Every structure is written in structure tokens, then in C-alpha cells.
Amino acid sequence: MRLIIRDDQESAAYYTANYIKKRILEFGPTSERPFVLGLPTGSSPIPVYKHLVQFYKNKELSFEHVITFNMDEYVGLPRDHPESYHTFMFSNFFKHIDIKPENINMLNGNCEELQNECQRYEDEIARVGGIELFLGGIGPDGHIAFNEPGSSMKSRTRVKTLAYETVLANARFFGGDVNKVPKLALTVGVATVTDAREVVIIIAGAHKAIALAKCIEEGVNHMWTVSAIQLHPSAMIVCDEDATLELHVKTVRYFKSIEQVQEQLIGRDNIGLKGSISSLSAMNKTSGSLV
Numbered sequence: 001m002r003l004i005i006r007d008d009q010e011s012a013a014y015y016t017a018n019y020i021k022k023r024i025l026e027f028g029p030t031s032e033r034p035f036v037l038g039l040p041t042g043s044s045p046i047p048v049y050k051h052l053v054q055f056y057k058n059k060e061l062s063f064e065h066v067i068t069f070n071m072d073e074y075v076g077l078p079r080d081h082p083e084s085y086h087t088f089m090f091s092n093f094f095k096h097i098d099i100k101p102e103n104i105n106m107l108n109g110n111c112e113e114l115q116n117e118c119q120r121y122e123d124e125i126a127r128v129g130g131i132e133l134f135l136g137g138i139g140p141d142g143h144i145a146f147n148e149p150g151s152s153m154k155s156r157t158r159v160k161t162l163a164y165e166t167v168l169a170n171a172r173f174f175g176g177d178v179n180k181v182p183k184l185a186l187t188v189g190v191a192t193v194t195d196a197r198e199v200v201i202i203i204a205g206a207h208k209a210i211a212l213a214k215c216i217e218e219g220v221n222h223m224w225t226v227s228a229i230q231l232h233p234s235a236m237i238v239c240d241e242d243a244t245l246e247l248h249v250k251t252v253r254y255f256k257s258i259e260q261v262q263e264q265l266i267g268r269d270n271i272g273l274k275g276s277i278s279s280l281s282a283m284n285k286t287s288g289s290l291v
């Protein structure tokens with residue numbers, strides 16, 4: 001696992017957006033071989049989306065051959081509700097880029113047969129060849145997507161009851177009224193995320209510091225579901241300084257020094273990843289210490 005620490009949320013978002021851009025460009029997607037990208041909602045990814053939109057506007061990046069799968073959606077919230085994840089994704093990202101509508105995949109929390117909808121989603125991910133890169137955020141309780149504490153690390157897309165802490169955290173989007181927050185959601189499972197060939201998690205703010213420490217410094221634990229990425233061969237967390245508040249000084253120094261060595265070995269560019277991803281993977285395999 002790599003941990004990239006940046007001074008603030010904005011710099012962490014810029015790093016993340018650049019990384020995604022680089023991965024898509026190096027992949028060279030075509031209609032026959034599209035890039036499949038998993039995406040989150042929440043306030044943390046908003047600045048990432050802003051940068052990706054800017055790259056598109058600058059003609060540095062196209063989403064024409066990118067297929068997306070969103071992580072989750074509330075159950076029973078109308079699709080056009082201002083707080084539905086459908087609305088969120090279109091207003092923050094999709095309507096500003098050249099993605100084809102048929103390449104956008106989102107769970108439908110309003111269908112009659114919720115379980116069938118979840119299976120359809122898993123089948124669709126498999127049909128397009130799996131997810132190349134899953135971008136995620138976390139809740140303060142360390143949940144990824146809506147995989148609340150106690151979720152199975154092998155869970156797949158399903159209906160989930162939201163933890164009270166999550167309902168409280170998300171009440172800010174519903175006028176502060178917990179009663180207005182849906183109590184059920186459809187979510188990809190922990191295994192749906194970790195099946196992706198690469199996982200990138202963005203974490204910002206002191207309120208996520210305990211979750212980050214649990215994820216990095218303790219074992220894989222279903223009470224902090226993001227910790228499942230410890231078992232992933234290609235996982236990266238990008239965080240701001242505030243999110244590191246609960247980490248040991250030793251941990252922070254270790255990951256910062258790893259990044260410095262990596263920059264020295266591979267060279268400096270705007271995201272510190274000069275050279276092709278294939279050569280990076282080769283280095284990861286041989287040195288082991290770079291991830």
C-alpha cells in the first residue's frame with residue numbers, strides 16, 4: 001500500500017486527479033478496450049472531479065471511452081432529488097465531460113426488486129471486464145461505499161442499512177434533519193471494490209484521522225471496512241495532513257520517506273510517477289518496498 005500525504009485537501013485532490021488522468025492516458029482507452037472507473041460521492045471527491053473536468057476542458061483528457069460505475073445510492077430517494085447520488089454525479093462531474101450516457105452506471109435505489117438490481121450491477125461490472133481503478137472515499141467510521149462496520153470483507157453489491165453514525169454524518173446534506181436521511185442504501189460490496197485492479201482512496205480532514213490510523217496501523221478488521229485494502233496488491237491512499245493526526249510520527253515519516261525514494265528513483269513529474277505504469281509495476285514486484 002502507498003500512502004501519499006499532501007499539505008491540504010486541495011493538494012491531495014490535485015494529486016489524485018493527476019494520477020487518474022495519467023492512468024487513463026497510459027491505458028489509452030478505445031471503444032473496444034474502454035477504461036473502467038469506479039467512482040464515489042461525498043464531499044472529499046468534489047475537488048478531484050473539479051480537476052478532472054478542468055483537464056477535459058483543457059483538452060488534456062477525454063472520457064469518451066471511459067465506463068463508470070458508482071459505488072452506491074440511497075434507497076427510495078427520487079433520482080432527481082437534490083441529494084440523490086445520481087444528481088450529485090451529474091452536477092459535479094458527468095454533465096461537464098464527454099462521457100457517453102450509456103457508459104454511466106449507477107445503482108437504481110427506486111426499483112422494485114432491489115436484490116435483482118444489485119446482481120445486475122455485479123453482472124454488468126463482470127461483462128465489461130472488471131474495474132480498472134476504483135476511486136473511493138471513507139466515512140468517519142472507516143466505511144467504504146456504504147459498507148458499514150461489520151460488513152463482510154467478501155461482500156458484494158447489496159442492500160445495506162446505514163449505521164446511525166453515517167445517518168448523522170449525512171444529515172448535513174438534508175438540512176441537518178436525521179429523519180430526512182434515507183436509512184437504506186444500495187452499495188457495492190467490499191469485495192466489489194477490492195476486485196478492482198487498482199484502488200485509490202482519498203481521505204481529508206481530522207474527523208477521518210482515527211479511521212485512517214485504523215486502516216493503516218492496525219489489522220484488517222471488518223469494523224473498519226476500508227482496512228480491506230491492506231490485502232490489495234495495488235492500493236493507494238491520498239490524504240491531507242489533518243487526516244494523519246492519529247498516525248504515529250514513525251508511520252508518517254516512513255511513508256513520506258518512501259515517496260521521496262520513489263521520486264528519486266523514478267524521477268519527478270507533477271505526480272511523482274514518471275515512467276510507465278508497467279515499469280512502476282515491475283519495480284513494485286522486484287523491490288516490494290515501493291508500495
Ligand SMILES: N[C@@H]1[C@@H](O)[C@H](O)[C@@H](COP(=O)(O)O)O[C@@H]1O
Binds near residue numbers: 042045140
Ligand atoms: N457513501 C458515501 C461514501 O462513499 C463516502 O466516502 C462518505 C464520505 O463522505 P465525505 O467525503 O463527504 O466525508 O459518504 C458516504 O457515506
